[in-house]
Amino acid sequence: MAYAIEIDHLAFAWQGGQLTLDIPHWQVETGESVLLRGPSGSGKSTLLSLLAGVNLAQQGNVSLLDQSLSNLSGRKRDRFRADHIGYIFQQFNLLPYLSALDNVLLATQFSPKRRQRVAESGQSAEQLAIQYLQRLGLSASQQQQAAANLSVGQQQRVAAARALLGAPELLIADEPTSALDSDRRDDFIKLLLELSEQNNTTVLFVTHDASLGQYFNRHVELSDINRAAGGSPHA
Numbered sequence: 001m002a003y004a005i006e007i008d009h010l011a012f013a014w015q016g017g018q019l020t021l022d023i024p025h026w027q028v029e030t031g032e033s034v035l036l037r038g039p040s041g042s043g044k045s046t047l048l049s050l051l052a053g054v055n056l057a058q059q060g061n062v063s064l065l066d067q068s069l070s071n072l073s074g075r076k077r078d079r080f081r082a083d084h085i086g087y088i089f090q091q092f093n094l095l096p097y098l099s100a101l102d103n104v105l106l107a108t109q110f111s112p113k114r115r116q117r118v119a120e121s122g123q124s125a126e127q128l129a130i131q132y133l134q135r136l137g138l139s140a141s142q143q144q145q146a147a148a149n150l151s152v153g154q155q156q157r158v159a160a161a162r163a164l165l166g167a168p169e170l171l172i173a174d175e176p177t178s179a180l181d182s183d184r185r186d187d188f189i190k191l192l193l194e195l196s197e198q199n200n201t202t203v204l205f206v207t208h209d210a211s212l213g214q215y216f217n218r219h220v221e222l223s224d225i226n227r228a229a230g231g232s233p234h235a
């Protein structure tokens with residue numbers, strides 16, 4: 001069985017503090033869409049920072065697509081991330097002065113692999129980026145606007161289009177729907193999953209909202225896999 005995410009004996013504490021994460025074992029299979037839920041402060045963003053290679057675990061191993069992150073140098077980790085993983089962070093990390101469209105195109109500018117996958121689709125990166133933005137509900141004129149001038153909900157959609165462009169094997173989303181009302185949020189998630197499925201992208205979606213579980217193959221409570229949260233792990 002191939003795993004998109006595999007965690008073994010992971011332990012992480014912020015400096016000088018108690019353990020935030022103590023995860024004996026956890027896996028996400030290739031092709032799954034998984035909702036990971038936990039209340040505010042339970043360590044979701046901390047776990048994602050380890051999956052993004054922004055922070056490194058003090059103990060244990062995190063592998064993405066069968067590649068152990070701790071075996072890669074910082075530079076190689078950046079390359080691996082750009083080539084294989086799409087992220088939607090809580091703060092979106094858009095460049096404020098670039099247009100929405102140019103922000104989406106950044107995904108391919110930093111990754112030859114993603115450019116290659118776009119080329120294989122028979123369309124240009126720009127054509128695909130425009131298609132994604134359109135499907136996510138941004139008009140042609142909004143696509144040309146600087147990211148800073150878009151609403152928070154629109155910025156979320158730009159971040160989603162950027163994460164998906166170039167068909168990364170894995171999409172990791174950190175509560176990307178908090179700025180949307182519930183109808184729009186449900187539409188956004190359905191579309192995100194539909195686009196991911198078209199690209200054969202595995203999805204890990206992190207939220208505090210359990211009502212979203214219905215859209216995913218699997219719903220996991222962080223407290224069920226994380227011993228540091230006080231509960232005993234079932235998985």
Ligand SMILES: Nc1ncnc2c1ncn2[C@@H]1O[C@H](COP(=O)(O)OP(=O)(O)OP(=O)(O)O)[C@@H](O)[C@H]1O
Binds near residue numbers: 014
């Ligand atoms: N940069 C940091 N430095 C020190 N402690 C941190 C840092 N980031 C998070 N923490 C601590 O780690 C714990 C888990 O926080 P984290 O942000 O991972 O939770 P979360 O589940 O993502 O919460 P939310 O849903 O509110 O985003 C909290 O006690 C928090 O104070």
